[in-house]
Amino acid sequence: MNSVASEPALIGIDWGTSSLRAFLIGAGGEVLDQVSKPEGIMHVKDGDFEGSFRDLIGPWGNAAGLPVIASGMITSRNGWVETPYVSVPSGVNELAGALVPHKTSDGVTVTFVTGMTTDHDGAPDVMRGEETQIIGASALGMSDGTFVMPGTHSKWITVRSNLIDDYATFMTGEVFAAMRQHSILGTLMEEGPFQEGAFRKGCAAGLAEGSKLLHDLFGVRTLPLFGKIAGNMVEDYLSGLLIGAEIKGADVASIDGPVMIVGRDDLSDRYEIGLELAGLTSKRAPDDIVARGHFMIAQAAGLVS
Amino acid sequence: MNSVASEPALIGIDWGTSSLRAFLIGAGGEVLDQVSKPEGIMHVKDGDFEGSFRDLIGPWGNAAGLPVIASGMITSRNGWVETPYVSVPSGVNELAGALVPHKTSDGVTVTFVTGMTTDHDGAPDVMRGEETQIIGASALGMSDGTFVMPGTHSKWITVRSNLIDDYATFMTGEVFAAMRQHSILGTLMEEGPFQEGAFRKGCAAGLAEGSKLLHDLFGVRTLPLFGKIAGNMVEDYLSGLLIGAEIKGADVASIDGPVMIVGRDDLSDRYEIGLELAGLTSKRAPDDIVARGHFMIAQAAGLVS
Numbered sequence: 001m002n003s004v005a006s007e008p009a010l011i012g013i014d015w016g017t018s019s020l021r022a023f024l025i026g027a028g029g030e031v032l033d034q035v036s037k038p039e040g041i042m043h044v045k046d047g048d049f050e051g052s053f054r055d056l057i058g059p060w061g062n063a064a065g066l067p068v069i070a071s072g073m074i075t076s077r078n079g080w081v082e083t084p085y086v087s088v089p090s091g092v093n094e095l096a097g098a099l100v101p102h103k104t105s106d107g108v109t110v111t112f113v114t115g116m117t118t119d120h121d122g123a124p125d126v127m128r129g130e131e132t133q134i135i136g137a138s139a140l141g142m143s144d145g146t147f148v149m150p151g152t153h154s155k156w157i158t159v160r161s162n163l164i165d166d167y168a169t170f171m172t173g174e175v176f177a178a179m180r181q182h183s184i185l186g187t188l189m190e191e192g193p194f195q196e197g198a199f200r201k202g203c204a205a206g207l208a209e210g211s212k213l214l215h216d217l218f219g220v221r222t223l224p225l226f227g228k229i230a231g232n233m234v235e236d237y238l239s240g241l242l243i244g245a246e247i248k249g250a251d252v253a254s255i256d257g258p259v260m261i262v263g264r265d266d267l268s269d270r271y272e273i274g275l276e277l278a279g280l281t282s283k284r285a286p287d288d289i290v291a292r293g294h295f296m297i298a299q300a301a302g303l304v305s
Numbered sequence: 306m307n308s309v310a311s312e313p314a315l316i317g318i319d320w321g322t323s324s325l326r327a328f329l330i331g332a333g334g335e336v337l338d339q340v341s342k343p344e345g346i347m348h349v350k351d352g353d354f355e356g357s358f359r360d361l362i363g364p365w366g367n368a369a370g371l372p373v374i375a376s377g378m379i380t381s382r383n384g385w386v387e388t389p390y391v392s393v394p395s396g397v398n399e400l401a402g403a404l405v406p407h408k409t410s411d412g413v414t415v416t417f418v419t420g421m422t423t424d425h426d427g428a429p430d431v432m433r434g435e436e437t438q439i440i441g442a443s444a445l446g447m448s449d450g451t452f453v454m455p456g457t458h459s460k461w462i463t464v465r466s467n468l469i470d471d472y473a474t475f476m477t478g479e480v481f482a483a484m485r486q487h488s489i490l491g492t493l494m495e496e497g498p499f500q501e502g503a504f505r506k507g508c509a510a511g512l513a514e515g516s517k518l519l520h521d522l523f524g525v526r527t528l529p530l531f532g533k534i535a536g537n538m539v540e541d542y543l544s545g546l547l548i549g550a551e552i553k554g555a556d557v558a559s560i561d562g563p564v565m566i567v568g569r570d571d572l573s574d575r576y577e578i579g580l581e582l583a584g585l586t587s588k589r590a591p592d593d594i595v596a597r598g599h600f601m602i603a604q605a606a607g608l609v610s
Contacts (some may be wrong), residue, residue, distance in 0.1 A: 123510070123524035124531045153523065170519040171488070178483040183476070205428070212554030213518050214475040214547065218458065219428035226429045242519065249517030 008032055009304045011057060011066050012294030013110075015074035016040050016129055017152075022056050023291035024063060027304070031291050033060065041079045049080035050104050067303040069294045071113035072129030075100070080110075085117035085126065091163040092135050096300035113297055118166055125169050129290075130155050133262055136293030137285045138162055147260045147285075148250070148275075150243075150267040152177075156250040170246045176239060179217065185238060188224040190231035194266075196273070198233030199240040203274045206244020213245050243274045252278045260285055313337055314609045316362060316371050317599030318415075320379035321345050321434055322457075327361050328596035329368060332609070336596050338365065346384045354385035355409050372608040374599045376418035377434030380405070385415075390422035390431065396468040397440050401605035418602055423471055430474050434595075435460050438567055441598030442590045443467055452565045452590075453555070453580075455548075455572040457482075461555040475551045481544060484522065490543060493529040495536035499571075501578070503538030504545040508579045511549020518550050548579045557583045565590050 006026035014021045018040035024033040037056065044052050057063055075083040083100045100112040115128035130149050137147060138159050147157040152173035158165045179185045205216055220238045223229045229237055258281040261268045268284055275282045298304045311331035319326045323345035329338040342361065349357050362368055380388040388405045405417040420433035435454050442452060443464050452462040457478035463470045484490045510521055525543045528534045534542055563586040566573045573589055580587045603609045 121510075121513070122533070123521070124527040124533070125523065126527055126530070168520050169523040170517070171522045172519050174488050175480075175484070175519060175522070178487045179480070182483045182487040183479050205426075208426070212473075212475070212550075214477050214480060214551050215473050215554055216428070217476045217480070218430065218474040222429040222431055225431070228427070228429070245517075246519050249520055 010298050011068045012291045013070040014290045015072040017073045024060055025291055025295050029295040031288050041073050068110045069298050070110055071132040075112045075128055083112050083114040085115045088118045089163040089165045092296050092300045095297050099301055132293035133290045136289035142260050146255045150263040150271050172242050172246045176242050185220045189234040192232035195233045195236040199236040202237035202240025203244035203277050206241045207248050247274050247278050258283045315603050316373045317596045318375040319595045320377040322378045329365055330596055330600050334600040336593050346378050373415045374603050375415055376437040380417045380433055388417050388419040390420045393423045394468040394470045397601050397605045400602050404606055437598035438595045441594035447565050451560045455568040455576050477547050477551045481547050490525045494539040497537035500538045500541040504541040507542035507545025508549035508582050511546045512553050552579050552583050563588045
């Protein structure tokens with residue numbers, strides 16, 4: 001018996017700061033088609049989000065009239081429609097109950113998923129978009145567990161009984177870029193392929209008992225200065241040091257079971273090594289979990305049957 | 306009885322990355338005259354250090370024939386004459402025994418003080434110039450104790466029985482500059498006078514048990530985003546967070562007695578607050594201790610009587 005592709009039922013959009021992905025989703029939640037564009041919210045010309053959206057779904061002529069759900073930084077102050085946050089703990093029902101609809105001048109309703117906020121010792125934390133990915137991932141046999149989403153602002157997210165229980169953001173990617181490009185640490189770096197040994201050495205330094213990031217960063221300068229690592233290893237040593245410090249800071253001693261890594265393959269490789277050095281196992285989420293999250297939230301809101 | 310100014314006996318030069326100070330020093334070690342210039346080693350045109358030096362001491366016509374001693378980044382790879390390092394523990398005699406003389410084309414001998422190195426868990430640490438300041442400071446009743454030298458690359462230095470016993474570098478100032486100018490943290494900053502309350506709040510976050518710098522940095526974004534600190538407080542909150550993290554990393558629990566702060570007044574004010582929050586008292590070193598260090602090293606080497 002051949003499986004028959006179902007009819008399109010939903011358009012899901014993951015619209016971030018630097019890129020944008022749209023999914024044509026079938027009645028069973030499966031991805032029928034997808035498109036990626038570099039038009040993240042910072043790159044939309046003259047803030048014409050509506051025009052970008054029209055161009056995006058244009059090729060899906062058969063999608064006219066479908067419900068549209070969108071998540072990500074598109075709901076931030078610099079996006080299309082700013083939405084409030086829901087608080088942790090929240091899951092698919094809370095997100096479905098907080099959707100913000102917006103009608104375009106063409107009469108299409110785009111339904112926005114709000115972000116989610118938490119607070120640690122008076123310091124708020126925020127995410128927009130990751131909550132939708134986690135909803136999707138938690139449907140894939142991860143209704144309880146720890147997720148890491150590596151990137152410019154890495155997120156560590158704890159899910160309990162299908163609710164996002166808490167999370168914390170780490171500025172690992174942004175600190176890496178700033179130190180590589182705008183500090184003395186960049187001056188001794190030479191380009192080349194991934195140096196796993198140097199990455200592991202840096203990671204171990206970041207994970208070490210008694211590590212002190214502001215001090216350990218200076219080692220990224222002195223190790224090559226003293227010929228202890230080669231110029232083509234400096235960048236991966238720095239990457240390892242920061243990822244190790246992040247993993248250490250994520251309170252890994254309290255983590256039970258494998259960590260689910262949600263991210264680009266090259267970054268996921270690094271986190272897999274770092275987690276292993278920290279004594280943790282890991283799994284990887286499939287690439288299109290965000291579309292699964294869009295579908296589940298749309299279902300809970302009655303946008304699809 | 307009037308004191309009579311002694312004759313000039315030595316020229317001391319503290320030649321760093323971004324600036325340069327020269328001292329005309331008397332036979333008793335007192336500073337008779339001094340000059341500051343912005344010609345740090347990165348700003349010396351065409352690497353003409355000899356020309357800069359000639360211009361520097363030119364106005365001191367009466368100084369012809371005096372011994373000249375120079376310390377700082379001028380002895381690094383990007384400086385005038387690269388010198389090796391001495392290792393910790395070392396003091397005035399070890400530095401005097403490792404001086405590197407260099408004769409200019411005018412026949413003037415400039416004697417360079419080498420830097421000092423240490424090693425923690427295989428990661429080397431380096432300084433060039435700070436050792437001379439500490440030698441000078443240790444003569445001022447600090448033959449044992451802890452020194453902090455705030456700056457781009459802050460140093461925490463332990464002196465035991467007049468020897469520099471060990472030290473550690475923290476990239477606090479450079480991380481501050483990179484995050485302020487080249488990360489999302491700068492986008493919500495507004496200029497204004499020093500906000501001590503915000504600085505203290507940041508400092509407390511950096512010092513807190515369980516603080517995690519890569520995570521805590523994200524608070525520098527979310528606190529103003531949620532209206533918990535005003536835009537004109539963001540920069541000082543960031544400064545406090547980093548200085549707090551540095552002080553915490555400097556293992557303050559092991560420090561006995563007041564910490565001697567050696568640095569610019571505005572930075573010293575911040576470290577005084579941070580040390581107080583960490584439960585430590587502090588003192589400040591006078592501004593010209595480096596000239597005292599030059600004199601003591603020159604004396605130990607027999608360059609002055």
